[in-house]
Amino acid sequence: MEIITSKNLGKLLVNTLKLIDKRPMEHGVRVAYILLKMLQCKGGYVEYELAEYIILAVLHDIGAYKTEVIDNFVTYETKEVMAHSIYGSLFMRYLTPMKEKAKIILYHHIDYEKKKSIEYEYMNISDYLSFAERLDLHYNLIGPRFDYRVLDRYENKKYSSESISLFRQAQIKYDILGQLESGKYVDEIDQILNYILFNDEEKKQYLEMMMYTIGFRSDYAVTDTVTTICICREIAAILKISEEDSEKLYYATLLHDVGMLAVSPKILDAPRALTQEEIMKMRAHVSITENLLKRFLDPEVVKIATAHHERLDGSGYYKGLTDADMDMLQKILQIADMVTGMINKRSYRKEKKKEYIIDVLEKEANSGKLSKIIVKIFIRNYDEIMSKVKNESNKILQIHTKLNTQYSLLYQNFY
Template identity: 45%
Template sequence: MKLLHSKDIYYIVRDVFKCLDPKVMNHGTRTSYILYKMLQVMDKYEMYEVAEFAFIATMHDIGAFRTNYMQDQLQYETKDYMPHSIYGYLFLLYLTPFKDRAKILLYHHTDFNQLPKKDYEFNDIIDCLNVAEKMDLYSNILGSNFDYQMLQKQSGIKYSPKALELLYQAEKKYSVFSKLSSGEYKKELDELYEYLIFTNEEKKEMLLGLMYCVGFRSEYTMFDTVTCSHIASSIGEKLSISKDEEDDLFYAALFHDAGMCAISREIVEAPRKLSDEEMATLRKHVEIGEEILKGRLDDSVLEIIMAHHERGDGSGYPNKLKDYQMNVLQRILQVADTITGLTSPRSYREPKPKELVLNILREEAEKGRLNKEIVRVAVTYYDSIMEGVKVKSDEMLTMYRKLQSNYEITYKQMK
């Protein structure tokens, strides 16, 4: 992986979440634009900081993915806003480089006169985000009846007078709402995200965090991703692949099933044999993943992702590649993904025992479907590889538990 631009991190996060729920992300993106324009009027922050706040604003409702009523925007935005505010906060706190700004999400529904007036350095952003996201919500609900001055009645109570003033000025100066309806705002956001700067470590943290958050919807997906990544990198290590190849394999394993976010849970987690039609839908996850990640990740990574369901005898999909048409990293991911599928627990079936897994792998290699050399390595080091998987899965389980108990503590404190 040679180059992963900071702005591509934003696009990957946005597009994966968009796949999960377009409504949450469209609202997030529009809100981020309103906030961006308000901060431009405020003229206090550097552009890279404005870009980061806008990024956070795009994700301001992602906590909704962890709640039971993600589909019901009215429920989590008005009636019961605490759960998604807390989960969003914990997501930023544990899983992103935005730890110091996590409280922005915790308080994004708190009334202006209820906000703890302790010196949290980003209180001004909370005030602005609160106004920006209400503006988007109400303008969507009320359509042409919407008047952007209507929040004025709650000035000093629900909304910060300063933030409202910034909104009015932004509207006067930049015609925010007509740009939102014409779609012109998208180009301006694209230009803004050129200013994002993440270190390589932060990029990795953000992408891993994204996959953890996808796991909010289905913990199986997350365990599969962690298992598959570990198996792939262990096999790669035994085969002494280069540092660049290691990186490629890391990103490919992390994102190989990213396209699954667009497939309904009824199909992904169906405790039964799928119909032909459902199977065809499921298989589309490979191409959907390509659509999301193309131009963001290097082609060398995409190539691996695209081939994770190919088989050496040409019986795989989507391109029916043969073994000689594939490289070592593609073959490694196929084996790692196969082992993951066999060993992952599901609510409706037990993981397959070791002997059965090894037999299936040997058979697949015999039939020329999986590569013999890669299978030989996986079989030889099976025990130590799977011990590593256990360590990684336990770490993740601990993280999820920590997040959950922290959720409960924060909930009590906020009441």
């Protein structure tokens, strides 16, 4: 089954990150358009190559979501810019199929005169990206009055003469600045995305990358998602769920909390129990998740993902579904999500013990809120399940740890 098309995957990535702050992604789309026209003007690229560079350009500032405060977008682009370049390149290297091209992001804030001696296959693309980014920042700040020829003074210093020349040709041929002003550039980006060709494994990598973006808001959220995935996998295996249904459950669990990106970190990491107002804001993540995913993802996966806080007696949220409205996969995720919320520590409390978790699950099942069958199976296999969950989650989280460790080392080398 196809969980998501290649084009929709690209759109889902962008719209997911917009939940945190739309400015870096809007900037990324404009930069991607400028780069696209420069590459088309140069020639020699087939459409799927262009589409891949466009995805990279749109996401070139992804590291800023982790390393910067984006209250003032221009400020974050002009001060200590290497932090987000380093994190962004590592994020793309470890979590996407674009491992070789990830350094394009690493070098995009280094002046041409400093990087021209570095041996790297895609250094010219990094230089074009540098120019496209700076052009957009100036144009977005000044508007139609901006004269791009002011960047000529940086020829062979900040930017190569080739980058400047390519843009001039592309501006004459395509009226890039006019398209940016009119907003028509968005349609061209949408068209080029039709040529993205991700195989199933690449789609899986990008969707898994989205799980790690939740860590831009809160590190514990990544741990929670990984734990929930592993619990669901073990329960599904015991219940002998089909391969197709297991796949649906996996992707639903992977993305079930993506709406948390729209919730303030002050709420997510509050060192205390939440107020009623904060609880309502937190609960909104489910409807936010649904409104995002339903535009791009398989409806069955969305249905599973957005029912994780529902309860069989209708007391859950946000739709108040009942037992008759829900299937086995939704019920598995509900239990796994609840267990995760207890087994993992929070900023205001320690993790709960086995006896406490079992007691809560039995009470919820006996009161008609959770599936008695699934709860009974989980409790019967508790030790085995949680042992496997611990081992598997540690393996997955090693990637996250490695990324952050590499970031610290590279950052120290640059400063």
